[in-house]
Amino acid sequence: MGIADRKERDKEELRERILAAAKFLFLEKGIDKTSIRNIADHIEYSPGIIYHYFKDKNEIFHALHQLGFLQLMEKMQVLGSVRNPLERLKAMGSIYIDFAMENPDMYDLMFIKEAPIDHVCNTEHDHWKEGGGAFNSLRSTIADCINAGHFKGHEQEALTFLIWSTVHGMVSLHIRKRCEVVLPESQQTIVKDGLEEFFKILDKL
Amino acid sequence: MGIADRKERDKEELRERILAAAKFLFLEKGIDKTSIRNIADHIEYSPGIIYHYFKDKNEIFHALHQLGFLQLMEKMQVLGSVRNPLERLKAMGSIYIDFAMENPDMYDLMFIKEAPIDHVCNTEHDHWKEGGGAFNSLRSTIADCINAGHFKGHEQEALTFLIWSTVHGMVSLHIRKRCEVVLPESQQTIVKDGLEEFFKILDKL
DNA sequence: AAAATTAATTAAACGGTGTTTAATAAAGCA
DNA sequence: TGCTTTATTAAACACCGTTTAATTAATTTT
Structure with missing residues (x-):
């Protein structure tokens, strides 16, 4: 054989x-x-x-987007050493944004483009397992925060989605070139500055 | 003549x-x-x-995306009757999200697609005036909030960008079909639920 | 080893895309 | 009327993703 x-x-x-x-x-x-x-x-x-x-072009780009998720997960490894759940959440945010800014095309493929997600929809495996896994990590970190007494009065699932949306919103506006509306002097650092504002907010919750 | x-x-x-x-x-x-x-x-x-x-296809879609901004501005008219700046900000968020959910293709064109923004970049008028105008409205509403004593300790420009990013993030994840990662029972209402969490946060700031 | 069969690979085509060019038809002016 | 300008089109160019049938190469069978 x-x-x-x-x-x-x-x-x-x-x-x-x-x-x-x-x-x-x-x-x-x-x-x-x-x-x-x-x-x-x-x-x-x-x-x-x-x-x-x-099967088609989408399948190729779906395979490529899987590599992107491996890369992102790799970067997230360091989170194991962050005990404080709120600090871990913030670190997740930083890593997520760093990844997006350093690999804009890959991020685009993973979270913005239609190609790979269409492949998921149009085949048997009707679940986006790569995204699901990443979202699970975020969800459990936020669950840890809630158990540690943070985010009182908030609903876990919706808050998790909101927090993801916030960081995704910033990087996707940047990647798709909608950031030139901010003041010229803030333009270069707007995503970083926005993240800092976000951290301030998380501290207050 | x-x-x-x-x-x-x-x-x-x-x-x-x-x-x-x-x-x-x-x-x-x-x-x-x-x-x-x-x-x-x-x-x-x-x-x-x-x-x-x-000139080319991008110019057509740029013209179309202008119509989208007119439509969005139209919807924003009712904000004139909302005196309380924080309530006005929340109403802006609701209108923005309603617009995106009711006109996903138009929203996509305005805030996600590459086509119209490429046209802006590749011609003389090197500024995205449609987006700039919309961002100005948001900025001045947030300025009103700050003047009314909200958002202490936050920097205006970065906070404005952050708030825009939050709502953009939610609707763009929805439009680009990345929302199936949330729990099935939350899926139908996740954007609305996320916005409610966001409102709770704004109230605390 | 030669023939038959199976697998790997390609050339060519199909129907589409945005865009440009040169030719044609129409309109206005002398 | 003929001349000039404008509006419009047909045809081509250089791509695209995908499918088909034919061809080449490898393997198995006789």
């Missing part, structure tokens, strides 16, 4: 090469400039081959 | 017809399904004619 195994590996290898090329081009020139034909060119295969390894 | 005037009017009229067709198709089937050829078909002209009235 060694032959079948090797063929399996070969097949897997080309799949990985397609994905690597997609990632390279995507990080290099953005998602819109990354076409099936570009990817095929880059690995020196014909465009058609890609459809033997991926 | 009557002839020149009439030609002017005719030219303006076709421009309006193109815009009306673009709007119709855009509201009917979304922006991605609205192609130059679709628009041309709809007004029974050839595709080429559109380029005598608009």
Whole structure:
């Protein structure tokens, strides 16, 4: 059965090469400039081959967005050393925003673009497990905050969504270039400044 | 000079017809399904004619997004009758979110999509005046709140951005279908519930 | 080893996109 | 009327995602 195994590996290898090329081009020139034909060119295969390894373009970008979640989770590892739940929540916010600002195209793919989420909707696995996992971390951190006496009078699920929305709102306005409405002198630092205001608010809750 | 005037009017009229067709198709089937050829078909002209009235597709969608801002400003008119600045701020939030939920495609175009903002960047008028105007309204309402003794210890510009980000975050996560991570029983009402949590927070500030 | 079968890969096409160009039709003016 | 300007279009260009049928390569069977 060694032959079948090797063929399996070969097949897997080309799949990985397609994905690597997609990632390279995507990080290099953005998602819109990354076409099936570009990817095929880059690995020196014909465009058609890609459809033997991926159902369609969305599936490729869904796979790429999974890598983004791994990357984000990696960055979140340091949270293990933050005992105070409120401090942990704030640190989560900082890491989240840093990730978005350092990897805007990846963040865009994960939380703004239609492509990967459409793939989730249009296939069997009708749940966005990557996003669900990340949201769970946030939810449990906020649960810890509540158990520690914070956020009295607030409803956990809605508050969790609100807090996520706040940081997502800031970075997505920045990524989609809606931040030029703020005063010129504040423009460069507005996301960082906004986060600081947010921390002040969290302290008061 | 009557002839020149009439030609002017005719030219303006076709421009309006193109815009009306673009709007119709855009509201009917979304922006991605609205192609130059679709628009041309709809007004029974050839595709080429559109380029005598608009520089490119982005210019059309920029014009459309302007209509969206008019619509939003219209909805904001009722704020004139809300004297209490904090109540006015909350009402602004409600109206903003209602607008986004009732006109998701238009909101998408105004605050999420790349198209219209790219047009702003790639032409002479290097300022996003529609967004700037809306942000000004928010800024001055928040200034009124500060003058009325709210939001002590907060910096106005960053807080304004933060508050905008919060509501934008909620609706943009909803529009871009990232809300399925919340508990199923909360899913239908999560944006409304999140806004209520936000109001509780504003009351505490 | 040769033939038959299966798998991997590609060339070509389909129907779409935004945009540009050169030719045509229409309108206004002399 | 003919001349000039304007409005409009047909056709092409260079892309796009995707599917099909044909081709090449590899494997199995005879």
